[in-house]
Every structure is written in C-alpha cells, then in structure tokens.
Amino acid sequence: MRQVTGWICRHPDNLTSRDTGQLRAILDRCPELATSAELVRSFAAMLTGLHGDRLNDWITAARQTGLPGMTGFATGLTSDLAAVTAGLTLPHSSGPVEGNVNRIKMIKRQMYGRAGFDLLRERVLLAA
Numbered sequence: 001m002r003q004v005t006g007w008i009c010r011h012p013d014n015l016t017s018r019d020t021g022q023l024r025a026i027l028d029r030c031p032e033l034a035t036s037a038e039l040v041r042s043f044a045a046m047l048t049g050l051h052g053d054r055l056n057d058w059i060t061a062a063r064q065t066g067l068p069g070m071t072g073f074a075t076g077l078t079s080d081l082a083a084v085t086a087g088l089t090l091p092h093s094s095g096p097v098e099g100n101v102n103r104i105k106m107i108k109r110q111m112y113g114r115a116g117f118d119l120l121r122e123r124v125l126l127a128a
Contacts, residue, residue, distance in 0.1 A: 008037045011044075035065050052089030055081075103127070 007015060007023040015023070027034040039062055046054050055077070062074035077084050107123050 004033075008040055009044075012041075032065075032067060036067060036070060039065070039070055046088055050089055050091060052085040052087070055085050055088055 004023065004026055007019055012020065023037075027037055039058070042054075042061075043058060046052065046058060059074045059077055062070040065071070104124055107127060108120060111120065111123065
C-alpha cells in the first residue's frame with residue numbers, strides 16, 4: 001500500500017515504466033482509487049502551478065466522489081477557504097521560517113532536562 005501511495009503522489013514523469021504499468025493495473029481494478037489518484041494529481045498541479053482559482057471546482061469534484069477521505073479533506077479546506085486559496089495562488093512561502101522553527105524544536109527536544117536558555121541559545125547558534 002505504501003508503494004502505491006508513493007506512485008500516486010509522485011509526478012508521473014518521475015515513475016519508471018514498470019511502476020507506471022503496475023500503477024495502471026491497480027487503478028484499473030479499483031475505480032475508487034483511480035478517482036482518488038486523479039484528485040491527488042490535480043491538487044498537486046494546483047499546488048505547484050499556483051492555480052488557486054481552480055480550488056472551488058476541485059472541492060466540488062472531491063465532495064461529489066463520496067469518498068470519505070476526499071470529502072473530509074475538501075471540507076477541511078473550506079473551513080479557511082480564503083487562506084487556502086491565497087496559499088495556492090500567491091508565490092510567498094513560509095517554508096524557510098518553518099524549517100528554522102522545526103530545527104530549533106528538534107534541538108530543544110534533544111537537550112530536554114539539561115541546563116537552560118543559555119545552553120539552548122549556544123546550541124542553536126553553533127548548529128547554524
């Protein structure tokens with residue numbers, strides 16, 4: 001199952017011909033999985049191409065499938081539709097900031113129970 005998920009989440013150009021054939025055979029046997037794969041790939045295209053204007057159509061299509069995972073995800077997107085649309089449309093990213101926050105939290109977890117802020121500060125500055 002993990003391998004099939006990886007095939008679906010990868011760009012089709014990054015699959016070997018053998019993987020493409022195996023994925024096609026699996027999707028032909030399971031129409032629900034084929035529908036999910038199509039929705040995942042169209043969402044990925046929206047995400048990488050910054051096409052947030054297509055989001056409402058995607059949400060409608062995901063809800064119409066009746067697949068619990070897709071309808072739940074689509075419903076979650078509508079809870080803050082303006083922010084999701086902006087994230088899929090604007091070229092700005094908080095990725096570098098989130099990466100630094102994640103790195104600092106990892107360092108903090110590694111030294112749990114040791115010293116205080118001074119040691120944490122020194123480790124963060126030395127790790128950079």
